[in-house]
Amino acid sequence: MSAPALIVQELDVRHGAVQAVRGLSLEVDRGEIVGLIGPNGAGKSSTLHAIMGLVRPAGGDVWLDGESVVGRKPEDVARRGIALVPEGRRILAELTVEENLRLGLAARRRRQDLDADLERVSELFPIIRESRKRPAGALSGGQQQQLAIGRALVSDPDVLLLDEPSLGLAPQMVDLVFEALQEIAVRGIAVLLVEQRAQRTVALAARSYVLSNGRLRLTLGPEAADDTETLVNAYFA
Amino acid sequence: MRRVASLVELLVPALLVALVALVGTIVSTSTQTYVITALVNVVIVVALYVFIGNSGVLSFGHVSFVAVGAWTAGILSIPVAEKPAIMPSLAGFLRDTTVANVPSLAIAAGVCAFYAFVVGLPLMRLTGLAAGIATFGVLEITHNVLRYWEKIGPGVTTFSAVPETTGLLQAALCALVAVVVAFAYRHSRYGRMLRATREDVAAARAVGVSVYGQRLIAFVLSGALAGLAGGLYVHLLPVNTESLYLNLTFITLAMLVIGGATSLWGAVVGAVAVSAVDSFLAVAENGIHIFGGVLNLPAGTRVIVVGGFMALVLILRPSGITGGRELVLPRAWGRALLTKSRP
Amino acid sequence: MSSATLATVLGADWQTLADAFGLGGIYALMAVGIGLVFGVLRLVNFAYGQLIMAGGYALAFAYERGWPVWTGILLCFAVVLLLTLAMDRVVFRPLREQSPAVMLVATFAVAFLLQSIAQLWFSSQGKIAASLSSLNQPWTISGVDIRKISIVATAVAIGCLLVLVTVLGRTSIGLHMRAAALDFQTARLLGVRANRVIGSAVLISGLLAATVAVIMTVQTPLVTPDFALRDTILVLAGVVLGGMNRLVPATLGGFAIGFASGFLGGALPTDKSQYLPSFLFAAVIVVLLIRPGGLFTRSGQRAVERV
Numbered sequence: 001m002s003a004p005a006l007i008v009q010e011l012d013v014r015h016g017a018v019q020a021v022r023g024l025s026l027e028v029d030r031g032e033i034v035g036l037i038g039p040n041g042a043g044k045s046s047t048l049h050a051i052m053g054l055v056r057p058a059g060g061d062v063w064l065d066g067e068s069v070v071g072r073k074p075e076d077v078a079r080r081g082i083a084l085v086p087e088g089r090r091i092l093a094e095l096t097v098e099e100n101l102r103l104g105l106a107a108r109r110r111r112q113d114l115d116a117d118l119e120r121v122s123e124l125f126p127i128i129r130e131s132r133k134r135p136a137g138a139l140s141g142g143q144q145q146q147l148a149i150g151r152a153l154v155s156d157p158d159v160l161l162l163d164e165p166s167l168g169l170a171p172q173m174v175d176l177v178f179e180a181l182q183e184i185a186v187r188g189i190a191v192l193l194v195e196q197r198a199q200r201t202v203a204l205a206a207r208s209y210v211l212s213n214g215r216l217r218l219t220l221g222p223e224a225a226d227d228t229e230t231l232v233n234a235y236f237a
Numbered sequence: 238m239r240r241v242a243s244l245v246e247l248l249v250p251a252l253l254v255a256l257v258a259l260v261g262t263i264v265s266t267s268t269q270t271y272v273i274t275a276l277v278n279v280v281i282v283v284a285l286y287v288f289i290g291n292s293g294v295l296s297f298g299h300v301s302f303v304a305v306g307a308w309t310a311g312i313l314s315i316p317v318a319e320k321p322a323i324m325p326s327l328a329g330f331l332r333d334t335t336v337a338n339v340p341s342l343a344i345a346a347g348v349c350a351f352y353a354f355v356v357g358l359p360l361m362r363l364t365g366l367a368a369g370i371a372t373f374g375v376l377e378i379t380h381n382v383l384r385y386w387e388k389i390g391p392g393v394t395t396f397s398a399v400p401e402t403t404g405l406l407q408a409a410l411c412a413l414v415a416v417v418v419a420f421a422y423r424h425s426r427y428g429r430m431l432r433a434t435r436e437d438v439a440a441a442r443a444v445g446v447s448v449y450g451q452r453l454i455a456f457v458l459s460g461a462l463a464g465l466a467g468g469l470y471v472h473l474l475p476v477n478t479e480s481l482y483l484n485l486t487f488i489t490l491a492m493l494v495i496g497g498a499t500s501l502w503g504a505v506v507g508a509v510a511v512s513a514v515d516s517f518l519a520v521a522e523n524g525i526h527i528f529g530g531v532l533n534l535p536a537g538t539r540v541i542v543v544g545g546f547m548a549l550v551l552i553l554r555p556s557g558i559t560g561g562r563e564l565v566l567p568r569a570w571g572r573a574l575l576t577k578s579r580p
Numbered sequence: 581m582s583s584a585t586l587a588t589v590l591g592a593d594w595q596t597l598a599d600a601f602g603l604g605g606i607y608a609l610m611a612v613g614i615g616l617v618f619g620v621l622r623l624v625n626f627a628y629g630q631l632i633m634a635g636g637y638a639l640a641f642a643y644e645r646g647w648p649v650w651t652g653i654l655l656c657f658a659v660v661l662l663l664t665l666a667m668d669r670v671v672f673r674p675l676r677e678q679s680p681a682v683m684l685v686a687t688f689a690v691a692f693l694l695q696s697i698a699q700l701w702f703s704s705q706g707k708i709a710a711s712l713s714s715l716n717q718p719w720t721i722s723g724v725d726i727r728k729i730s731i732v733a734t735a736v737a738i739g740c741l742l743v744l745v746t747v748l749g750r751t752s753i754g755l756h757m758r759a760a761a762l763d764f765q766t767a768r769l770l771g772v773r774a775n776r777v778i779g780s781a782v783l784i785s786g787l788l789a790a791t792v793a794v795i796m797t798v799q800t801p802l803v804t805p806d807f808a809l810r811d812t813i814l815v816l817a818g819v820v821l822g823g824m825n826r827l828v829p830a831t832l833g834g835f836a837i838g839f840a841s842g843f844l845g846g847a848l849p850t851d852k853s854q855y856l857p858s859f860l861f862a863a864v865i866v867v868l869l870i871r872p873g874g875l876f877t878r879s880g881q882r883a884v885e886r887v
Contacts, residue, residue, distance in 0.1 A: 359865065363869070367872060370817075374861035377813070378861050490685060491689065540695075541696045548693060555678065555682065
């Protein structure tokens with residue numbers, strides 16, 4: 001079996017004097033969805049930011065397909081094949097939906113199959129094709145989330161990171177997004193899903209890492225999704 | 238403890254001013270002019286601090302108050318007999334009146350307070366970049382009008398025949414007055430309310446602070462102080478529209494930035510430090526004797542050094558030399574002082 | 581109305597109109613450069629005029645040595661581009677996180693700094709850069725002298741504007757530029773080389789400054805340390821009036837102020853035209869108060885915050 005697409009090893013992240021992440025190790029294989037859950041302030045976003053190069057980790061390493069990407073600039077990390085769907089979506093409201101999507105092409109490595117990939121994204125999220133020319137700011141929260149994911153996908157990434165995509169979304173939208181994630185994983189992309197909604201994530205993912213106070217407390221499989229007691233204990237460990 | 242700390246906050250800048258004045262008593266007459274100029278600069282920079290430091294809003298236009306203050310005090314101070322010579326088109330009231338020195342300064346401050354009020358009424362709604370541009374517009378308009386409207390002043394001609402009454406004592410006293418006024422304002426309700434808006438406009442509004450009103454108050458107060466400085470200037474050096482325009486704006490802003498825009502101490506330190514360097518360079522440009530040799534700097538070095546320093550401070554330490562904080566008494570001293578006062 | 585009546589009513593003549601058009605063209609070109617940098621960096625570059633001054637001095641340098649015209653122009657471009665790069669690295673980038681007001685003060689300081697360096701180096705007297713003076717020769721059309729340079733200036737301004745609008749609106753790099761300007765960090769996350777892209781925008785503004793230097797020295801061959809300072813201030817006012825946030829309104833604003841300056845300056849009797857700057861800046865203040873997005877933009881676009 002080939003090496004996992006994404007390996008995080010003993011990651012330490014500091015924000016000033018505060019240690020946000022301590023000695024975190026995880027890995028994500030191609031085609032699997034891995035969850036990273038935990039209470040607010042656990043260090044989940046910090047982990048994603050460190051992987052993307054938005055913050056420089058105080059210690060540890062990040063491997064993409066066997067190559068170290070730690071300490072690289074965000075645009076370089078993106079161009080190597082890791083795409084982040086940021087918290088709050090970070091859609092550029094003044095640009096059109098189409099322009100937002102095209103922006104995702106900046107990190108794309110292969111020129112081929114461009115149209116095919118754009119087509120697939122439109123199939124996955126029809127709203128994108130429907131509102132192509134509209135300013136992205138006119139879209140609803142759920143629609144913007146779809147656009148954000150689509151934007152990440154057109155860069156043809158090997159690894160997809162998502163920072164709390166269900167935040168502020170209506171339940172039907174959450175369903176839609178989570179279904180899309182399954183389809184994305186089927187295509188061979190490694191998905192790391194950061195979420196606060198523990199139950200749904202644990203049910204969806206191959207395995208879920210529980211982070212609390214910067215430390216990895218527990219690894220849960222989908223069978224634990226209905227086990228409320230374990231979940232609660234894990235959160236407050 | 239708090240009262241002691243507050244007192245230190247006032248005394249230290251005041252002491253610095255006094256120190257500068259003392260230095261002025263022991264130097265040569267020509268150097269003394271530089272010292273007096275430094276003290277007048279303190280007044281201007283403290284005025285800038287009162288507004289910019291407390292509100293966080295940039296103003297490029299305060300030198301227009303200095304100019305109007307200079308105009309007011311200058312025109313009123315020139316003896317009636319000599320006015321027609323330099324200002325032939327002067328309007329009636331101005332032409333026929335002359336006042337003594339101190340009243341002229343007071344009137345200058347008053348006129349500028351009024352001018353600042355009129356200007357501030359529309360402008361205090363603006364913030365950030367817009368405020369910067371709008372106040373720059375005020376500077377331009379004032380400069381333009383003073384330059385060409387000969388009914389209210391000498392226009393392009395340099396002021397002359399103004400009695401040179403700004404001596405060391407008067408300048409030092411005015412600088413002290415400025416420091417005290419700024420200190421009093423800073424600790425008043427109004428000052429604190431304004432500073433709240435500097436930190437977080439939305440929160441301040443939420444507790445009922447009128448951002449517009451507080452800014453206007455500070456603007457008027459700082460305008461009055463700047464006008465006073467203008468009055469001092471016109472009685473010290475020959476001034477014209479060009480000397481109270483972009484260059485002065487630049488250097489006084491530099492003084493504030495380098496010293497630390499958000500503290501009174503910073504304003505005074507900045508004014509004194511930059512004036513000292515500027516004076517030294519000005520003297521050096523004329524050739525001074527150092528270590529047996531003669532140092533003769535080329536003209537224009539002053540602005541380069543000051544400008545370069547200002548840019549450096551903005552880039553590397555935007556809070557200035559003092560870090561934008563008032564001078565605080567070290568804890569140990571405060572404790573010692575307290576225990577001492579107990580019976 | 582016949583042209584004679586028009587002339588009498590306005591107190592002007594076609595000559596003034598033609599000259600005003602020329603000034604408008606030059607100011608429009610400056611506005612493109614200033615507007616571009618503002619658009620991507622939220623930075624009002626007070627020191628833009630000094631870039632033009634530096635270009636002017638480069639041209640004078642070449643002229644004094646009798647170098648061929650094209651060498652002089654190349655030198656001008658080289659000098660201005662180097663200075664622009666230096667400005668970007670030393671001043672703009674470190675200050676990127678600061679508020680636009682702080683950046684305004686910083687560029688103000690830089691402007692003064694450069695002006696003094698020029699004063700030191702070249703003295704206030706000024707140098708002559710007259711290599712392209714042939715372009716100052718007029719075409720005479722029915723009694724009106726239209727200087728070739730006015731037409732060149734306007735044409736270049738329109739051309740540059742069109743090219744830039746096309747690049748910004750329709751190309752990938754233009755999209756990257758706009759994205760980096762709107763949300764620097766997110767653009768980087770998507771793989772946009774944001775620093776590089778913004779640097780390119782700054783370089784383009786440098787190119788424009790060099791072009792302005794060439795054009796300006798045709799009409800004003802005497803280069804002094806405060807060359808283009810007053811013009812920069814007026815163009816800034818025009819950009820604010822037109823609409824800081826978007827390139828086309830900003831350029832229109834620049835053109836409008838140049839045209840108004842030239843026209844009113846020529847048409848009004850001296851005792852009234854003296855106060856032109858006051859009217860212009862009063863207009864700027866009014867616009868900032870009631871229509872902060874600018875006169876030529878669609879209403880509702882806010883470039884500046886209000887209390």
